[in-house]
Amino acid sequence: MKTVLLATTGMSPAVLTETVWALAREKPAVVPDEVYVVTTVSGAAKLKELLFGPDAAWESLRKNILGKKAGCDNRLVFDPADIVVARKKLGGKKIALDALTDVADHTAFADTLCSKLWEFTSQPGTRVIASLAGGYKTMSALMLSAMQLLANDGDRCTHVLVSGGLDAPGLGFFFPTTKAQAGCVQLIDIPLIPLRRWFDRHLGHKPPPSYADLVARADSATRPSLEVGPYPAIAINGARQNLACRPYTYMRFFAECAKEGRMPFTGLDDIATALAVWEPRDFNLADLDPSAYKMNKHLSELRKKLPALAPFLPRR
Structure with missing residues (x-):
């Protein structure tokens, strides 16, 4: 060499x-x-x-x-x-x-x-x-x-x-x-x-x-990107994924909050409060339990299924 x-x-x-x-x-x-x-x-x-x-x-x-x-x-x-x-x-x-x-x-x-x-x-x-x-x-x-x-x-x-x-x-x-x-x-x-x-x-x-x-x-090249399209489609770093209704709802919520400058949240309770009053215009809200416990469980499942979403989810 x-x-x-x-x-x-x-x-x-x-x-x-x-x-x-x-x-x-x-x-x-x-x-x-x-x-x-x-x-x-x-x-x-x-x-x-x-x-x-x-x-x-x-x-x-x-x-x-x-x-x-x-x-x-x-x-x-x-x-x-x-x-x-x-x-x-x-x-x-x-x-x-x-x-x-x-x-x-x-x-x-x-x-x-x-x-x-x-x-x-x-x-x-x-x-x-x-x-x-x-x-x-x-x-x-x-x-x-x-x-x-x-x-x-x-x-x-x-x-x-x-x-x-x-x-x-x-x-x-x-x-x-x-x-x-x-x-x-x-x-x-x-x-x-x-x-x-x-x-x-x-x-x-x-x-x-x-x-x-x-x-x-x-x-x-190294900056992660997330696009949330019409249900059920999202794109992580350009790669399309279809999500079930509940995880899609979470990602739609976080994407809209980020676009409006409302993130980062201070904790799960803060997220739950914002989620409870969120009303998407062109999407039927999934049946979500906005409690911190349920939300933490759902987000953990989402991290396991799609590790590439980690940069876009609230820190634990």
């Missing part, structure tokens, strides 16, 4: 090398095959300066992890071409972002993240590790949000913690080279709940045009 590391960075590229070093120290070791970074113009310049400049910190990291095989090992592939600078549309042109200063900048950055994540998560046999350690806080938040929507089972989100003063500005620390330093770098897994499985069929095979579109698709 191929492993891709996707990171966000700002003006401290060391979070990338620290993350890679920490992954390689896991048991079993995780050594990404490919590495990509989404950042700004200034962030890209800093990456090129500190990782690919005269001191070549990235190549030093590769040799530290891969040893003598670094020259022929195809893992940890990362060069300036793998640095993606987010861009936004302005006056019919795409302008590279030098910083995230307004809503439009953050929207453009989110769109770029989604595009890259879609590319990697759609590849069979590919595991994605997303690093949240670098850049603006909103970069990390957007990365986590996009991962929750696009990640597959087995993908990860990580953060790296550096202690012992090794993260001090100007120190030039990129990864541990001594045992003492090794104890100062910790990789933290951020809990990730992949939601893609719940709306994957709504995504299709084309990448979403934007982060906002991705969120809208997920919301539409």
